[in-house]
Amino acid sequence: MNVLSALLKLLILAVAAAPDSHTRHPDAVEVFDCDFSRPWDVNYDDWPDKWQRVFGPGLPKFVPIAIQADATAPSGRCLAVKVNGGGAHVQTPFAAVSANFSYEVESRLRVTGLKYARAQIRLEFCDEDKNVLQTAEGPWLRSTHGWFNAHIGPINPTQANIALARVALVVEPGSRTDLHGEVAVDQIWMGRLPKMTVTTNSPFNVYTNKDEIEVTCALSGILDSDPEILFELLDATSQQLQKDRLQLEGKLIDERRSKASELIKSSENQRAAYAGSTTWRPPIRKDGFYKVRVTMQTAEGRVKQDVITIALAPPLDRPPKGEFGWSLAGDDIPMDFSNLSKLLPRVAINWVKLPVWYSPKDSERGDEFVILAERLSAEDIEVVGVVDRPPADSELAKVLSPEAMIADILSVDSSGWLPLLDPVLTRLSLRVRWWQLGGDYDTSLASRANLESDMLKLREKLFRFGQEVNVGLGWTWNHGMSVQTPASWQFQQLSAAPALTGVELGSYLDLPKREGMRRWVLVEPLPKSTYDLETRARDLVEQMLAGKIHGADAIFVSKPFDDERGLMTDRGAPGELLLPWRTTASLLSAAKYLGTIQLPERSHNRLFQSPTGEVVMVVWSDQPVKEVIHLGDDVKVLDVWGREHKPAEQENRQVIEVEPLPRFVVGVNPQIARWRTAAKFGTKHVPSVFGESHPNKLFIHNTFSQGVGGTVELVAPEGWQISPTRIDFKLSANETISRPFDVSLPFDASSGRATVRADFVVEAYRQYRFSVFRDLNVGDGEIQLETNTRLEDDGSLVVEQRMVNHGDKLVDFKCLLYAPGRRTQRTQVFRLGNNPDVKLYRFPDGAQLLGSEFWLRAQEVDGARVLNHRFMVQQ
Numbered sequence: 001m002n003v004l005s006a007l008l009k010l011l012i013l014a015v016a017a018a019p020d021s022h023t024r025h026p027d028a029v030e031v032f033d034c035d036f037s038r039p040w041d042v043n044y045d046d047w048p049d050k051w052q053r054v055f056g057p058g059l060p061k062f063v064p065i066a067i068q069a070d071a072t073a074p075s076g077r078c079l080a081v082k083v084n085g086g087g088a089h090v091q092t093p094f095a096a097v098s099a100n101f102s103y104e105v106e107s108r109l110r111v112t113g114l115k116y117a118r119a120q121i122r123l124e125f126c127d128e129d130k131n132v133l134q135t136a137e138g139p140w141l142r143s144t145h146g147w148f149n150a151h152i153g154p155i156n157p158t159q160a161n162i163a164l165a166r167v168a169l170v171v172e173p174g175s176r177t178d179l180h181g182e183v184a185v186d187q188i189w190m191g192r193l194p195k196m197t198v199t200t201n202s203p204f205n206v207y208t209n210k211d212e213i214e215v216t217c218a219l220s221g222i223l224d225s226d227p228e229i230l231f232e233l234l235d236a237t238s239q240q241l242q243k244d245r246l247q248l249e250g251k252l253i254d255e256r257r258s259k260a261s262e263l264i265k266s267s268e269n270q271r272a273a274y275a276g277s278t279t280w281r282p283p284i285r286k287d288g289f290y291k292v293r294v295t296m297q298t299a300e301g302r303v304k305q306d307v308i309t310i311a312l313a314p315p316l317d318r319p320p321k322g323e324f325g326w327s328l329a330g331d332d333i334p335m336d337f338s339n340l341s342k343l344l345p346r347v348a349i350n351w352v353k354l355p356v357w358y359s360p361k362d363s364e365r366g367d368e369f370v371i372l373a374e375r376l377s378a379e380d381i382e383v384v385g386v387v388d389r390p391p392a393d394s395e396l397a398k399v400l401s402p403e404a405m406i407a408d409i410l411s412v413d414s415s416g417w418l419p420l421l422d423p424v425l426t427r428l429s430l431r432v433r434w435w436q437l438g439g440d441y442d443t444s445l446a447s448r449a450n451l452e453s454d455m456l457k458l459r460e461k462l463f464r465f466g467q468e469v470n471v472g473l474g475w476t477w478n479h480g481m482s483v484q485t486p487a488s489w490q491f492q493q494l495s496a497a498p499a500l501t502g503v504e505l506g507s508y509l510d511l512p513k514r515e516g517m518r519r520w521v522l523v524e525p526l527p528k529s530t531y532d533l534e535t536r537a538r539d540l541v542e543q544m545l546a547g548k549i550h551g552a553d554a555i556f557v558s559k560p561f562d563d564e565r566g567l568m569t570d571r572g573a574p575g576e577l578l579l580p581w582r583t584t585a586s587l588l589s590a591a592k593y594l595g596t597i598q599l600p601e602r603s604h605n606r607l608f609q610s611p612t613g614e615v616v617m618v619v620w621s622d623q624p625v626k627e628v629i630h631l632g633d634d635v636k637v638l639d640v641w642g643r644e645h646k647p648a649e650q651e652n653r654q655v656i657e658v659e660p661l662p663r664f665v666v667g668v669n670p671q672i673a674r675w676r677t678a679a680k681f682g683t684k685h686v687p688s689v690f691g692e693s694h695p696n697k698l699f700i701h702n703t704f705s706q707g708v709g710g711t712v713e714l715v716a717p718e719g720w721q722i723s724p725t726r727i728d729f730k731l732s733a734n735e736t737i738s739r740p741f742d743v744s745l746p747f748d749a750s751s752g753r754a755t756v757r758a759d760f761v762v763e764a765y766r767q768y769r770f771s772v773f774r775d776l777n778v779g780d781g782e783i784q785l786e787t788n789t790r791l792e793d794d795g796s797l798v799v800e801q802r803m804v805n806h807g808d809k810l811v812d813f814k815c816l817l818y819a820p821g822r823r824t825q826r827t828q829v830f831r832l833g834n835n836p837d838v839k840l841y842r843f844p845d846g847a848q849l850l851g852s853e854f855w856l857r858a859q860e861v862d863g864a865r866v867l868n869h870r871f872m873v874q875q
Contacts, residue, residue, distance in 0.1 A: 025193050027223050032095040032190040036067050037075035048079060054089035058173050063088050073186035081171050083117055083181040088171040092188060097165040100253055100275060101192040101221035104153030105167055111144045113181030116174025118142045121150045125157050126164040133159050154193050194222040198294045198306045203339040205573045206311045206346050210284045213310060217294045220275035225250040227296050231280040234291040236533060236576060242283050250274030287314045288641040289579050311574035313582060314642045318348050319611060320380040322589030325351025327556040329386040330439045334561055334572035337368045341375040348585035351554055352376065353384040359391035360423045373431040384434040390420055406438030407445050414461060425462055434470045440522060440558055441495050443474040455488040477508045491518035499524035502542030509550035518553040525565045525577055534661050537580045537640050541662045544584045545606060545618060549593050557581060580640035587616050587664050597676040598773040601625040603658045607673055615668040619658050627656040630770045632669035639663055672770050674703040679758065679772045686743050688751055688779045689864040693742040702731035710762040717754050719746035751778045751785060751867040779867060782807035785858060789873050797846025801839040805832040812861035817841050820852050849873050
């Protein structure tokens with residue numbers, strides 16, 4: 001029993017000490033490995049040999065750091081930091097590295113007893129002179145449950161002169177002091193891996209010509225001289241469209257060795273490695289968003305993989321003035337200004353916000369801003385200078401908290417911030433006419449008690465040389481304001497938390513606005529980790545439509561370079577939503593909202609007219625349908641990816657396939673579109689009184705620029721009688737007329753909405769034939785009748801009838817319910833008023849009636865009204 005107990009204890013210790021690490025790459029070559037075992041402390045001073053400790057502010061000498069025994073560590077020893085009032089920073093010896101390889105770090109941390117401090121592992125790449133050129137960080141940890149595997153990488157060195165690398169353990173003190181707690185590390189391993197870089201011949205992977213697309217895979221540090229490279233072309237949903245395999249012919253890497261004397265040298269690090277590259281032209285045949293997946297496979301089956309995104313965008317015109325823009329305020333811009341100036345004109349924007357508060361010491365940055373502003377101005381893109389955070393190297397930045405807002409910064413004596421801003425304003429204000437104080441979500445200035453006078457004083461300080469500029473600030477939607485008094489600023493960047501939907505955005509924009517105030521809104525895409533691509537694309541278009549329809553003066557997408565919510569990735573490649581944004585902005589920028597028309601299948605739609613007169617219809621539906629209607633002579637349909645096709649036709653009518661994801665119909669005839677929006681009936685209700693004629697009128701407005709004549713034939717539902725069915729008309733340019741007609745209803749006419757088609761023949765420059773669809777509601781709108789059905793536990797079908805009288809007079813109704821193959825059931829409603837009246841009908845063996853059509857007829861007692869209501873039985 002004692003032997004069994006001892007074995008069990010050993011097993012528990014072995015499990016506790018097992019590294020919590022992922023499987024290492026089979027081509028990984030060890031560069032550095034420290035487990036704090038006795039060979040790492042040859043002089044028995046409880047300090048790992050050749051390690052360095054950094055002292056400074058927040059890193060006091062009194063914080064104990066030493067190797068100590070630990071039964072749960074693989075070697076039985078670990079390096080422990082006793083956090084008793086300060087932080088710590090310790091560094092491994094340098095190891096020789098090269099930009100020809102990727103590197104990763106595996107380490108095990110245990111953090112206990114901390115409340116405010118936190119710890120992390122860092123990988124630092126340096127040049128021969130030990131200057132840090134690149135840093136990669138592991139996760140910050142404040143508490144762990146036992147040992148935690150803190151993994152970094154693989155990381156590609158980004159500069160050719162990187163020659164050394166080391167790993168650092170950093171314990172950062174918090175806002176308050178921890179007097180107790182421990183941070184321990186029991187193993188640090190660094191290895192080199194094959195470096196695979198997948199690039200294109202574009203700095204941002206946005207193309208307008210499919211024949212120009214090239215993808216290059218460059219490999220270095222591989223142990224196989226001729227690995228196989230698999231290229232796969234994927235669509236937006238990651239479905240494979242094409243694949244090709246290419247053999248790479250590698251060349252032996254001749255490595256220059258670092259001469260640093262204190263390097264940790266590894267025989268494994270000297271193993272021969274190869275490098276090479278190959279290029280592939282993906283067979284992309286139509287516009288859209290694509291992914292290219294590149295996989296390295298060696299003879300042993302070793303794998304390394306990368307994915308890049310590509311957008312093939314059709315050429316679309318962009319007007320010189322428009323509402324759509326990108327906000328780069330608070331965003332990391334993953335490309336230089338030269339490439340940014342080439343990208344922005346391709347993504348259908350007329351505005352861009354840039355954080356411009358650079359250091360006075362960095363005059364080259366000012367030159368770059370000037371050149372960028374001039375280039376964008378030549379492309380009809382207006383730059384908005386955002387003043388939010390002072391330069392990081394300034395004394396002001398050092399005393400400000402990370403959460404400081406623009407109101408906090410400008411509340412400091414102006415001698416602290418004005419000298420920092422003056423060079424920026426002097427340099428840029430002749431080229432930048434729009435200035436925003438604070439980031440997009442910084443509404444701190446809006447809460448100032450004396451905002452009007454404060455903004456006037458700020459303007460005088462900032463632009464005291466009389467520059468003609470426009471100044472704005474952040475504002476929340478629910479923050480009150482005077483709507484009649486002119487403000488001392490010119491625009492408000494409106495925001496909300498959480499972000500608004502398209503419907504909510506439209507509702508807020510419909511509220512009264514301040515006189516002369518420009519309202520700028522934010523479009524905030526849904527996160528891709530939570531929503532599918534179709535939902536995200538539809539939501540984005542709906543937000544953009546809401547901004548256009550409801551009169552936003554500028555519509556910005558927030559943080560476009562973001563893997564989770566952006567239009568581009570963190571690395572500056574196209575995201576899934578770039579093309580939906582581009583297509584919508586290109587077609588709607590500077591366009592005037594015309595309204596909506598009724599389509600035969602009732603699809604949602606919005607009409608816009610561009611400054612040059614072209615009309616585009618945005619159309620979508622809850623379920624896929626086909627709309628058959630004449631919209632013009634040269635109609636084309638674009639999806640959100642910008643892909644264009646000509647719709648099928650039926651007798652001079654287009655067949656538009658409509659889906660939940662919006663589509664754009666271009667080439668819509670402007671005169672016909674406006675004619676449809678203007679045509680209407682004098683009254684939308686037809687009294688539910690049968691056997692009598694009910695008068696109505698048809699209003700017609702001439703939208704052509706000349707006089708027209710023609711006819712219109714009214715086509716009603718079967719059994720209805722309209723007199724006259726054909727109406728002649730003549731109209732001068734911009735004239736509106738009304739023509740009378742009568743409607744008679746059949747005995748069994750259903751109550752509720754019914755569609756009447758008006759077939760027009762218009763003689764103008766030429767003859768036009770098109771139809772207009774309008775609803776007439778059977779009933780006067782006073783009596784509301786609804787039904788719902790359900791199956792009871794005993795198998796019977798229950799039909800619930802609910803009636804409400806919205807009129808002033810109490811009424812009675814006799815009700816008959818007709819069910820196929822069953823006896824007619826009767827009930828009576830007495831003194832129906834504004835309160836709902838509910839009646840129940842029961843049918844045995846209700847399952848037999850599922851899917852059947854029922855007919856409920858309610859006839860007014862001592863009155864002429866009859867309501868016919870047909871419905872399908874559902875469970």
